[in-house]
Every structure is written in C-alpha cells, then in structure tokens.
Amino acid sequence: xxxxxxxxxxxxxxxxxxxxxxxxxxxxxxxxxxxxxxxxxxxxxxxxxxxxxxxxxxxxxxxxxxxxxxxxxxxxxxxxxxxxxxxxxxxxxxxxxxxxxxxxxxxxxxxxxxxxxxxxxxxxxxxxxxxxxxxxxxxxxxxxxxxxxxxxxxxxxxxxxxxxxxxxxxxxxxxxxxxxxxxxxxxxxxxxxxxxxxxxxxxxxxxxxxxxxxxxxxxxxxxxxxxxxxxxxxxxxxxxxxxxxxxxxxxxxxxxxxxxxxxxxxxxxxxxxxxxxxxxxxxxxxxxxxxxxxxxxxxxxxxxxxxxxxxxxxxxxxxxxxxxxxxxxxxxxxxxxxxxxxxxxxxxxxxxxxxxxxxxxxxxxxxxxxxxxxxxxxxxxxxxxxxxxxxxxxxxxxxxxxxxxxxxxxxxxxxx
Amino acid sequence: xxxxxxxxxxxxxxxxxxxxxxxxxxxxxxxxxxxxxxxxxxxxxxxxxxxxxxxxxxxxxxxxxxxxxxxxxxxxxxxxxxxxxxxxxxxxxxxxxxxxxxxxxxxxxxxxxxxxxxxxxxxxxxxxxxxxxxxxxxxxxxxxxxxxxxxxxxxxxxxxxxxxxxxxxxxxxxxxxxxxxxxxxxxxxxxxxxxxxxxxxxxxxxxxxxxxxxxxxxxxxxxxxxxxxxxxxxxxxxxxxxxxxxxxxxxxxxxxxxxxxxxxxxxxxxxxxxxxxxxxxxxxxxxxxxxxxxxxxxxxxxxxxxxxxxxxxxxxxxxxxxxxxxxxxxxxxxxxxxxxxxxxxxxxxxxxxxxxxxxxxxxxxxxxxxxxxxxxxxxxxxxxxxxxxxxxxxxxxxxxxxxxxxxxxxxxxxxx
Numbered sequence: 001x002x003x004x005x006x007x008x009x010x011x012x013x014x015x016x017x018x019x020x021x022x023x024x025x026x027x028x029x030x031x032x033x034x035x036x037x038x039x040x041x042x043x044x045x046x047x048x049x050x051x052x053x054x055x056x057x058x059x060x061x062x063x064x065x066x067x068x069x070x071x072x073x074x075x076x077x078x079x080x081x082x083x084x085x086x087x088x089x090x091x092x093x094x095x096x097x098x099x100x101x102x103x104x105x106x107x108x109x110x111x112x113x114x115x116x117x118x119x120x121x122x123x124x125x126x127x128x129x130x131x132x133x134x135x136x137x138x139x140x141x142x143x144x145x146x147x148x149x150x151x152x153x154x155x156x157x158x159x160x161x162x163x164x165x166x167x168x169x170x171x172x173x174x175x176x177x178x179x180x181x182x183x184x185x186x187x188x189x190x191x192x193x194x195x196x197x198x199x200x201x202x203x204x205x206x207x208x209x210x211x212x213x214x215x216x217x218x219x220x221x222x223x224x225x226x227x228x229x230x231x232x233x234x235x236x237x238x239x240x241x242x243x244x245x246x247x248x249x250x251x252x253x254x255x256x257x258x259x260x261x262x263x264x265x266x267x268x269x270x271x272x273x274x275x276x277x278x279x280x281x282x283x284x285x286x287x288x289x290x291x292x293x294x295x296x297x298x299x300x301x302x303x304x305x306x307x308x309x310x311x312x313x314x315x316x317x318x319x320x321x322x323x324x325x326x327x328x329x330x331x332x333x334x335x336x337x338x339x340x341x342x343x344x345x346x347x348x349x350x351x352x353x354x355x356x357x358x359x360x361x362x363x364x365x366x367x368x369x370x371x372x373x374x375x376x377x378x379x380x381x382x383x384x385x386x387x388x389x390x391x392x393x394x395x396x397x398x399x400x401x402x403x404x405x406x407x408x409x410x411x412x413x414x415x416x
Numbered sequence: 417x418x419x420x421x422x423x424x425x426x427x428x429x430x431x432x433x434x435x436x437x438x439x440x441x442x443x444x445x446x447x448x449x450x451x452x453x454x455x456x457x458x459x460x461x462x463x464x465x466x467x468x469x470x471x472x473x474x475x476x477x478x479x480x481x482x483x484x485x486x487x488x489x490x491x492x493x494x495x496x497x498x499x500x501x502x503x504x505x506x507x508x509x510x511x512x513x514x515x516x517x518x519x520x521x522x523x524x525x526x527x528x529x530x531x532x533x534x535x536x537x538x539x540x541x542x543x544x545x546x547x548x549x550x551x552x553x554x555x556x557x558x559x560x561x562x563x564x565x566x567x568x569x570x571x572x573x574x575x576x577x578x579x580x581x582x583x584x585x586x587x588x589x590x591x592x593x594x595x596x597x598x599x600x601x602x603x604x605x606x607x608x609x610x611x612x613x614x615x616x617x618x619x620x621x622x623x624x625x626x627x628x629x630x631x632x633x634x635x636x637x638x639x640x641x642x643x644x645x646x647x648x649x650x651x652x653x654x655x656x657x658x659x660x661x662x663x664x665x666x667x668x669x670x671x672x673x674x675x676x677x678x679x680x681x682x683x684x685x686x687x688x689x690x691x692x693x694x695x696x697x698x699x700x701x702x703x704x705x706x707x708x709x710x711x712x713x714x715x716x717x718x719x720x721x722x723x724x725x726x727x728x729x730x731x732x733x734x735x736x737x738x739x740x741x742x743x744x745x746x747x748x749x750x751x752x753x754x755x756x757x758x759x760x761x762x763x764x765x766x767x768x769x770x771x772x773x774x775x776x777x778x779x780x781x782x783x784x785x786x787x788x789x790x791x792x793x794x795x796x797x798x799x800x801x802x803x804x805x806x807x808x809x810x811x812x813x814x815x816x817x818x819x820x821x822x823x824x825x826x827x828x829x830x831x832x
Contacts, residue, residue: 017749017773021772102792102794106783113775113805115805116775192630198806199806213633214608214633215633216633217630217631217632217633219635219804251831333433356437357437359529359821361821361822362822363821363822363823364824365825365826366827366828367826367828368829368830371518371522371824371831372822377518377822378516389532390635390806390807390819393819393821394821394822403806405775405778405779406778406788406793406810408781408783408787410780410783411782412653412659412660412782413784413787414659414662414663414664414667414786415663
C-alpha cells in the first residue's frame with residue numbers, strides 16, 4: 001500500500017475514535033475556528049488558487065470548468081459562512097431515536113453514532129473541500145479528501161488551514177486530511193482501502209461516479225446523477241404543468257435535480273406542447289423531440305435514443321409524447337436514475353399510482369423536481385444526493401453521515 | 417457475463433418491480449403456500465438432501481458440517497413454521513415514518529420501500545435458502561440465492577418448490593431464484609453484478625465474508641463475525657459477572673453473539689478468576705489465559721496473540737487481566753469485530769464511558785451478549801447480524817431489508 005494512504009488511514013482511524021466522543025460545543029468551536037482562519041488567510045488561498053487557474057487555462061478547459069475552479073474573496077467568505085451555518089444544525093450524534101424495554105426487562109436504545117472515517121473523491125471544486133470537511137466534522141467523522149489534480153494547490157492550502165484550526169480547537173490532527181498524491185494509482189488504492197475507510201462518497205460527474213462504483217470495495221454512496229422527468233397527465237392543470245416544467249428545466253439547468261425530459265400524455269400534446277414549447281424556446285431551451293412532438297414545436301429537433309438517457313445539465317430538454325401513464329412509468333424505469341421524478345395531474349388514482357410505482361429518491365405530485373435539496377427539505381447543508389437505496393436516499397445531511405448502535409441496560413440478565 | 421446470471425438478474429429485476437407493489441395479503445398468502453408446499457413435498461427434499469449428505473460424507477467433512485447440512489422431516493417442518501411466523505411480522509413496505517410540511521406548503525413523507533434485488537451468498541445450510549427467501553419476499557424484494565455446491569441438490573429442490581408456490585400465489589416467477597452453477601467463476605461475477613443486484617448479503621464464516629467484502633463491487637452488508645468480549649470491572653457484582661460470562665460463553669458457543677474473551681480488572685482477578693475458572697472448566701470450557709490469569713485458574717493454558725483475535729465458536733475462552741477500563745477499551749478496539757460487547761459494573765461513570773466509547777452493534781451493561789438477536793430485540797426473524805456501520809447495524813429484520821423514498825405532495829409549487 002502507498003505510504004501516504006497507510007499513514008493517513010491510521011491517523012484518520014485514531015482521530016475518528018476521539019471525534020466520535022467529542023461533544024457538540026467542541027465541534028462547533030472547531031467549525032467557527034475553521035471559518036475564521038479561512039477568512040484570515042484568504043490571501044494565501046487565492047495565491048494557491050491562482051496557480052491552479054493558470055495551469056487550467058493552459059490546458060484549455062471550458063469556461064464552466066474554470067468557473068468552478070475559481071476562488072475569490074467572496075467565495076472564500078461563502079465557504080466560511082457555510083461552516084458557520086453547520087454549527088446551527090443539530091448534532092445527530094448521541095440521539096436515541098427509540099428506546100424500549102424487552103420482556104426480560106432489558107432496556108434497549110437505538111443511538112446515533114458517527115460512521116467513522118469517510119472518504120470523499122471529487123472533482124476540481126475547491127469549495128467541496130470545505131463543505132465536506134465541515135459536515136463530516138460536525139457528524140463526528142474523520143474525513144480523507146481526494147480532490148482533482150487540477151485543484152491540488154487550492155486543496156493543499158485549504159486543508160492545511162482548516163486541519164490546523166481543528167487541532168487548535170482541541171480536536172485530533174487526523175480529523176481532516178487530504179491525499180496530496182493525485183496519481184491514478186493512489187486513487188485506485190483508495191477505492192479498496194477497506195481497512196481504514198468506512199464509506200466512500202464520490203462527488204462529481206457521471207464518469208467519476210461510475211468509476212468509483214465499479215471499482216470500489218469500500219462501501220460507496222452513489223450520488224448525484226439525475227436524469228429527472230416531468231410527466232404531464234391528460235387531466236393536468238396546464239398552467240401548473242407549464243410553470244413546473246419551466247422551473248424544473250430552466251431555474252438552474254446545471255444541477256442534478258433539474259428536469260431533463262418532458263413526457264406528455266397524447267391527449268393534451270396538441271394543446272400543451274406548442275404553447276410550452278414556445279415559452280421554453282424563448283428561455284433559450286433547445287428541445288429534442290419524438291417525431292410527433294417535433295411537429296408540434298416549431299424549431300425543435302428530433303431526438304435520438306441517447307437523448308432520453310442523457311443528463312444534459314444544460315438548457316436542453318428531451319420531449320416525448322406517451323400513450324398513457326403506463327408508458328410514462330415504463331419510460332422512467334428505463335431511463336431514470338432514481339433521483340427525482342414528477343407527475344402533474346389532478347387524478348387521484350394516477351397520482352397514487354405514480355408515487356407508488358416510481359422508484360426514485362423523491363417522487364413529486366404537482367411540484368418541481370428542483371425541491372430535492374437538503375435546505376428545501378429542511379435538513380440544512382447536504383453532502384450530496386444519494387441515488388442508491390442502501391443506507392441513505394435523497395439529500396444526505398448530517399444524520400445520513402451517521403450509523404447507530406444499540407445501547408442496552410441490564411440488571412444481570414442472561415439468556416434462558 | 418455468464419448467461420445464467422444475466423437471465424436470472426433480468427428476471428429478478430422485473431420481479432422486484434411487481435413485488436414492490438404487491439400488498440401484504442398477497443405476500444402472506446405466498447408465504448403460507450411456500451410453507452405448505454415444503455411440507456407436502458418433504459419426501460422429495462429429503463431425497464435430494466440424501467444426495468448431498470452422501471457426497472459430503474465421502475468428502476470427510478466434520479460432524480458439525482454434516483449436522484448443518486442434514487435435513488429431516490422435523491427440520492423441514494421448522495422451516496415451514498419459520499415462514500408462517502414471517503406472516504405474523506408487520507410489513508414495513510409503505511410505512512411512512514415521518515411526514516412534514518415545508519414552508520412552501522409541500523407535504524413531504526419518508527416512505528419505506530423494498531431495496532429491490534438482494535443477493536445472498538451462503539454456506540452449506542439449506543435452511544438459509546428458505547429463511548432468506550421468506551424474509552426477502554415479505555419485505556418486497558426479489559432474491560437471488562447462491563448456496564454452496566455441497567448443498568446444491570437440496571437447494572435446487574427447495575427453490576424449485578418455493579418459487580413454484582410463489583408463482584401459484586400470483587407473484588412473479590423471478591421472485592426467488594437460485595444460481596445453480598456453483599463454480600467460482602459465477603460467484604466472482606455475482607460479486608460484481610451491480611447491474612442487477614441492489615445489495616449482497618454473505619451468510620457464513622469469516623472466510624466467506626472476507627472474500628465477499630474484499631471483492632464485491634455490489635454494496636455488501638457484512639454480517640456475523642463476532643469476537644465478543646465481557647469485561648468485569650473492579651466494582652462488579654461478582655455473582656452477576658459469573659452468571660453473565662457463563663451464559664455468554666456456554667449457552668450456545670457456536671453462534672456469533674457468544675463471548676470469546678473475558679477481560680477482568682486486576683483488582684478483582686484474584687478473587688474472581690479462580691471461582692469462575694473452576695465453574696467454566698466444569699462446563700467443559702478450555703481457557704487460554706494471559707500469564708497472570710493462567711496462575712489463577714488451575715488447568716488453564718497460556719494464550720498467544722491470535723487467541724485474542726479468534727472467533728472460536730466453540731467452548732474455548734480467552735482470558736486477560738487488565739489494568740483498568742481504559743486498557744479494556746483499547747483491547748476491544750484492537751480485537752473486537754463491532755458485534756456485541758458487555759461490561760459488568762456498578763459504577764455509573766464507567767457504564768456510561770463503556771457505552772459511549774465501544775464501537776459495536778450492541779453495547780451491554782450488566783447483561784449477556786447472547787441477547788443480540790432479532791427475536792430477543794423484538795424484531796422477529798433476522799437475515800443476519802450486521803457488523804458494518806453503513807445501512808443497518810445489529811440484527812437485520814424486515815425493516816433493515818428496506819430503503820425509503822420521499823413522497824411529495826404539492827399544489828403546483830415551483831422553486832423561487
């Protein structure tokens with residue numbers, strides 16, 4: 001095993017033990033110190049980030065890529081504010097969700113405990129370094145971060161600052177660590193670091209997530225890829241349907257809870273599509289349509305099979321006319337990524353059928369898919385949106401970064 | 417991919433969709449039918465089992481192995497009764513654990529749903545075929561079973577019978593399937609069957625579990641290995657401590673919640689160990705002790721490092737004298753398998769420290785580790801005892817075989 005992984009793994013495991021026992025006041029103190037230190041040493045961060053930006057520009061990365069990589073004084077302030085906001089969230093560790101007494105008089109409680117050591121693998125977004133570290137710390141977990149080589153200077157500087165803050169506040173040295181060797185070999189070994197990691201959370205695009213899921217032996221929580229649908233039933237309030245699809249598609253097209261496909265019942269397609277198509281077009285949305293829909297929306301293009309499978313993350317929308325709700329359900333089963341799905345309908349039975357039959361983290365009736373978000377759900381900041389079914393589903397906040405243990409109080413009970 | 421896996425995977429996925437929507441009455445009807453059919457066709461099962469027994473005897477397997485493999489009329493009846501008992505458990509699917517209304521007026525509910533398709537990899541115990549199939553069915557999951565080649569005739573016959581019962585009851589054909597090709601190649605491919613399996617649960621000894629954890633890319637729930645400790649503090653009620661360690665060690669030594677190591681505070685060792693040592697010896701327990709303890713227990717042996725790491729699953733107990741609770745905690749951290757750990761004490765602070773600091777599925781004060789069990793906890797039959805922290809910990813009953821989804825009721829809400 002590569003030395004850096006072994007050393008940091010050992011340190012993280014030791015840190016996790018003490019972090020798991022740390023009280024909320026101490027953890028919050030560390031979060032505030034992290035926030036203050038990031039602001040105080042903002043200049044150093046911007047210098048490190050400038051190196052990454054310079055290298056990225058030379059590599060001819062896209063504008064969107066450069067924008068995600070860029071740090072400014074305001075963005076550093078936002079990261080700090082994010083940490084301060086985490087101190088306002090309630091600490092799940094130690095919470096006993098239920099407690100009961102068995103027939104033998106044993107009192108059994110189910111108590112929340114941290115997961116242990118969390119590995120985060122992510123792309124060139126230095127803000128993830130801070131967000132993830134803050135959420136892991138508050139939930140009592142040690143974190144091992146592995147960011148992109150394109151953000152390595154920013155990440156090293158940020159981690160240097162916040163891991164120092166945590167130590168100063170009185171928490172263990174190994175609470176927050178960054179893998180500095182960004183080689184593929186190290187990444188591959190990290191995927192199999194079962195000895196030290198309790199869970200791995202990849203944050204990034206579909207390619208990164210696929211690589212992690214297919215190669216990791218450490219338990220993974222799959223996040224983020226959202227090929228979300230809005231299905232408009234024949235009895236839908238068409239004004240409502242129009243507002244919902246426009247919001248779901250255009251409010252923030254680059255995020256995972258944005259809609260990528262509009263499914264429309266055949267009976268209302270002729271009435272609905274020309275109007276909504278015109279409005280979407282005016283908002284800059286490119287539409288890729290099945291043949292009938294294409295005829296109903298002037299200026300739209302034809303869709304190929306792949307268009308229905310793709311998470312565009314852009315002002316592009318696939319459009320398809322379906323026979324009925326059953327065809328819509330089959331389509332969603334085939335192309336959906338179990339993220340967020342919505343139906344617009346006024347039919348009680350169809351609403352119920354859609355909610356039962358669709359297998360996704362969030363299933364909406366008459367609302368925009370854009371609400372699948374930790375803050376909107378009332379959970380606060382999230383580490384990602386899980387699209388798998390094991391452990392946690394949907395927005396993952398502090399509670400989803402914990403496990404539980406049974407604490408059992410007896411008076412000498414033995415089993416008969 | 418091997419054809420059998422692909423075909424059964426596809427069938428299971430299709431079955432899971434319909435099983436997820438099946439109501440409790442229908443699932444219970446199928447369970448009763450399975451139970452009846454197993455009893456009615458008991459003769460066929462015993463004939464198939466005789467083939468496995470014959471082959472196993474020729475291979476010179478241990479008595480314990482042969483006993484686990486053996487089916488009798490009574491054991492088939494027990495399996496059927498187990499299925500009938502599952503119909504009495506409440507169905508977690510569709511349960512909404514909490515529901516709230518957001519500031520935008522969205523009503524959000526967290527609803528239990530099946531995991532989907534569950535893979536079970538297990539050793540030569542044909543009763544697991546029936547237990548696992550029953551629990552998966554009731555929780556709305558399709559199951560793909562992969563048993564040992566040593567039980568293949570029994571497993572094929574049992575699966576033939578119960579999958580037929582399920583179909584007759586009106587549930588899908590692919591609800592319960594067995595991988596008949598028991599080659600290593602197929603097992604290896606099953607570990608990476610992410611396309612069709614939502615989770616893999618290995619049931620068996622430490623070797624099997626290790627292989628699955630280290631090689632699977634499908635999410636795994638680690639079960640079963642229990643190197644459990646009983647720690648006796650200096651202020652413990654020694655009669656209580658004696659009863660607890662005797663129960664934890666000898667009540668059923670071959671199971672995962674049996675104690676494997678006794679840790680004793682140095683101040684009471686001289687008083688406690690000779691008495692408890694004598695009683696354990698009389699019950700046939702072989703003791704492997706640290707050097708001081710060895711002197712206190714006549715007829716005991718010296719322990720080597722490995723003795724403290726081993727899950728004996730037998731009438732063998734490692735014994736160690738420790739300086740204080742801190743040394744006990746360090747020992748448990750080093751050798752424990754996060755299953756069940758107990759302290760015997762009358763000291764409030766030490767009880768609290770032990771419960772907070774020990775990282776295990778079940779942490780006991782003044783009770784035997786033998787209570788870590790689905791029935792004892794009040795959950796009913798279990799698919800295994802999870803020793804990992806992700807998803808589920810401790811006894812895994814029906815609820816632990818489910819995930820959740822958010823069902824969201826709106827009135828046209830869009831995100832501002």
